[in-house]
Amino acid sequence: MPELPEVEIIRRELEPALSGRKIERCTLNIEGLRYPFCADFTRIVEGKDITKIDRRGKYMRVFLGADHALVWHLGMSGRVKIFAPSAPYDPVKHDHVHWRLSGGGQIVYNDPRRFGFMQLVPVQMLEKSPPFSTMGPEPLGNSFNADMLRAALENRKTPIKIALLDQAVVAGIGNIYACEALYEAGIHPARLAGSLSEAENEALAHTIRSVLLKALDAGGSSLKDYRKTDGSLGYFQHMFSVYDREGEICPKCAAAGNGRKNAVKSGVGAQIQRMVQAGRSTFYCPSCQK
DNA sequence: CCGCGGGCCTGCGCGC
DNA sequence: TGCGCGCAGGCCCGCG
Numbered sequence A: 001m002p003e004l005p006e007v008e009i010i011r012r013e014l015e016p017a018l019s020g021r022k023i024e025r026c027t028l029n030i031e032g033l034r035y036p037f038c039a040d041f042t043r044i045v046e047g048k049d050i051t052k053i054d055r056r057g058k059y060m061r062v063f064l065g066a067d068h069a070l071v072w073h074l075g076m077s078g079r080v081k082i083f084a085p086s087a088p089y090d091p092v093k094h095d096h097v098h099w100r101l102s103g104g105g106q107i108v109y110n111d112p113r114r115f116g117f118m119q120l121v122p123v124q125m126l127e128k129s130p131p132f133s134t135m136g137p138e139p140l141g142n143s144f145n146a147d148m149l150r151a152a153l154e155n156r157k158t159p160i161k162i163a164l165l166d167q168a169v170v171a172g173i174g175n176i177y178a179c180e181a182l183y184e185a186g187i188h189p190a191r192l193a194g195s196l197s198e199a200e201n202e203a204l205a206h207t208i209r210s211v212l213l214k215a216l217d218a219g220g221s222s223l224k225d226y227r228k229t230d231g232s233l234g235y236f237q238h239m240f241s242v243y244d245r246e247g248e249i250c251p252k253c254a255a256a257g258n259g260r261k262n263a264v265k266s267g268v269g270a271q272i273q274r275m276v277q278a279g280r281s282t283f284y285c286p287s288c289q290k
Numbered sequence B: 001c002c003g004c005g006g007g008c009c010t011g012c013g014c015g016c
Numbered sequence C: 001t002g003c004g005c006g007c008a009g010g011c012c013c014g015c016g
Helices: A004-018 A041-045 A123-128 A146-153 A160-165 A175-185 A198-217 A251-258
Strands: A023-028 A050-056 A059-064 A068-073 A079-083 A095-101 A106-110 A117-122 A273-277 A280-284
Touching: A004 A050, A004 A059, A004 A079, A004 A106, A004 A198, A023 A041, A041 A068, A041 A117, A068 A123, A117 A123, A146 A160, A146 A198, A160 A175, A175 A198, A175 A280
Parallel strands: none
Antiparallel strands: A023 A095, A050 A059, A059 A068, A068 A117, A079 A106, A095 A106, A273 A280
């Protein structure tokens, strides 16, 4: 489900609800999500001060007391709901985890497909253990640039689209934003990652950032499952150029075609195509992306 | 070591 | 209307 922008939005919404609070009561309604909950999960989680909630790639980390980090991934279908102290909570199907916070607020984790997970990790191990030990740079971090991207892509013989989904290359990119960033950069998704020119690396490093930032501004992308913590929808899905737009006219082609003397008013330009790479759909413009 | 395909789950939309 | 199939934003594992 959520890629970096969606996770970051949820993190920002959780921060004021969690900071300075404790989880007074943790209720698990299921044995596990993607992985079983550890046996002492509730004992460890309850009663500790929440000192911080941050994000790395598509993972949130809730820091509990001095020694523990709760690593939280939303998988494909995970949703987080925040209830203010005065708000009524009506349990619904797939509400797997419930927290009652000091001060009376409640947090609920709902995940129909259960590809998400919560794992407790000792803080001193956090960055030294997977997935963080092998994770690539934060694309919205100040240090991210074309040199870092080029270094990660150098000599790689996998298609660039597949490389962008590799969290060791850049953290937080998923299928939607990989498609969109390649489209904006004018790079064909089947190009081998190591074959990009200097200019293409520059362009791609730039469009990765710009696409993610625009999605953040728009409140994320809501397809099937994603909701903000109050249940509302993001609207970046209305701004997709190629993702899930197979057969539609490429916006760049249409814009260019409309300026030409022989252009007709609509239907100008190449149709967006879908192909399957490593078992996943890729959307692209065969004319704009070389 | 790398890349690919399958598996994990449930829900939804589509075609018959 | 109802049913079966394919597909879905992610990630891990095993195989070649």
